[in-house]
Amino acid sequence: MDFNQFKEKINHKFNINLNGYKERQLKRRIESLMQYQGFSDYASYFSALENDPERWAQFMDKVTINVSEFFRNPDIFKTLEGKIIPYLIEQYGSLKIWSAACSNGAEPYSTAMLLKELSGGKHTIHATDMDDKILALAKQGRYPANIIKNVSDHRKRNYFEEINGNYQLKNSAKDLVSFRKHDLLTGRYEGGYHLIVCRNVTIYFTREAQMELYSKFNKSLAPGGMLFIGATENIINYQELGFEKYLPWFYRKAK
Numbered sequence: 001m002d003f004n005q006f007k008e009k010i011n012h013k014f015n016i017n018l019n020g021y022k023e024r025q026l027k028r029r030i031e032s033l034m035q036y037q038g039f040s041d042y043a044s045y046f047s048a049l050e051n052d053p054e055r056w057a058q059f060m061d062k063v064t065i066n067v068s069e070f071f072r073n074p075d076i077f078k079t080l081e082g083k084i085i086p087y088l089i090e091q092y093g094s095l096k097i098w099s100a101a102c103s104n105g106a107e108p109y110s111t112a113m114l115l116k117e118l119s120g121g122k123h124t125i126h127a128t129d130m131d132d133k134i135l136a137l138a139k140q141g142r143y144p145a146n147i148i149k150n151v152s153d154h155r156k157r158n159y160f161e162e163i164n165g166n167y168q169l170k171n172s173a174k175d176l177v178s179f180r181k182h183d184l185l186t187g188r189y190e191g192g193y194h195l196i197v198c199r200n201v202t203i204y205f206t207r208e209a210q211m212e213l214y215s216k217f218n219k220s221l222a223p224g225g226m227l228f229i230g231a232t233e234n235i236i237n238y239q240e241l242g243f244e245k246y247l248p249w250f251y252r253k254a255k
């Protein structure tokens with residue numbers, strides 16, 4: 001079995017489209033895990049993945065890369081707070097937001113804090129990720145200190161309770177956010193969003209997969225809605241995809 005056949009088998013058995021990921025990076029990560037676990041060929045590794053949930057969890061960990069933190073790139077979150085959310089609230093009143101590839105929940109919960117502080121309106125945040133394990137942690141909302149290092153003391157006091165050196169998010173910070181499993185490469189995209197936050201995941205995807213995803217995000221946004229991308233990302237052909245550049249890292253769906 002070669003790498004392409006391995007990817008096909010994974011797709012067939014687990015409904016995960018590994019063809020959407022940059023091949024060299026992905027192959028390197030998978031082969032280093034195989035080597036570490038003592039597998040020298042794809043066929044025996046696939047058979048182990050099929051039969052051993054623990055191996056499958058380790059494989060998912062390697063593929064997904066769950067690094068995240070509250071207010072990641074604080075300066076850009078300042079723009080979200082000071083310019084984007086106030087603008088969207090003025091336009092739409094209540095906001096429907098999607099945090100796509102939300103990892104441990106730091107991203108949707110940071111967004112929820114801003115909404116709570118900026119308006120008493122009735123907003124909803126749908127937070128999705130393909131990884132069940134990280135979604136369970138996100139729902140739990142307990143974080144080590146390094147994940148909340150960008151949270152101000154004031155917000156720490158308001159939204160967290162310290163328990164044995166970890167920080168437990170209070171229910172008052174959780175109520176706007178609902179979590180659901182969703183794969184950006186194989187899942188259906190819901191519509192009517194005013195803000196889609198999708199950061200630090202498309203960097204792992206092929207260019208074709210990125211273009212398809214941005215085009216689907218465009219359809220998922222309400223006219224004038226905003227797409228918020230990662231600090232190292234850039235959508236070169238945004239006009240072709242139906243966006244206008246509103247501010248760095250924020251693209252608005254053309255009306």
Ligand SMILES: C[S@@+](CC[C@H](N)C(=O)[O-])C[C@H]1O[C@@H](n2cnc3c(N)ncnc32)[C@H](O)[C@@H]1O
Nearest residue numbers: 064066068101103130131183184185199200201
């Ligand atoms: C590096 S984290 C980014 C988290 C957060 N957006 C941030 O910027 O801090 C990437 C996340 O993308 C998720 N992911 C990877 N491939 C995905 C896919 N095809 N569909 C949905 N989520 C995916 C991973 O499980 C991981 O939680």
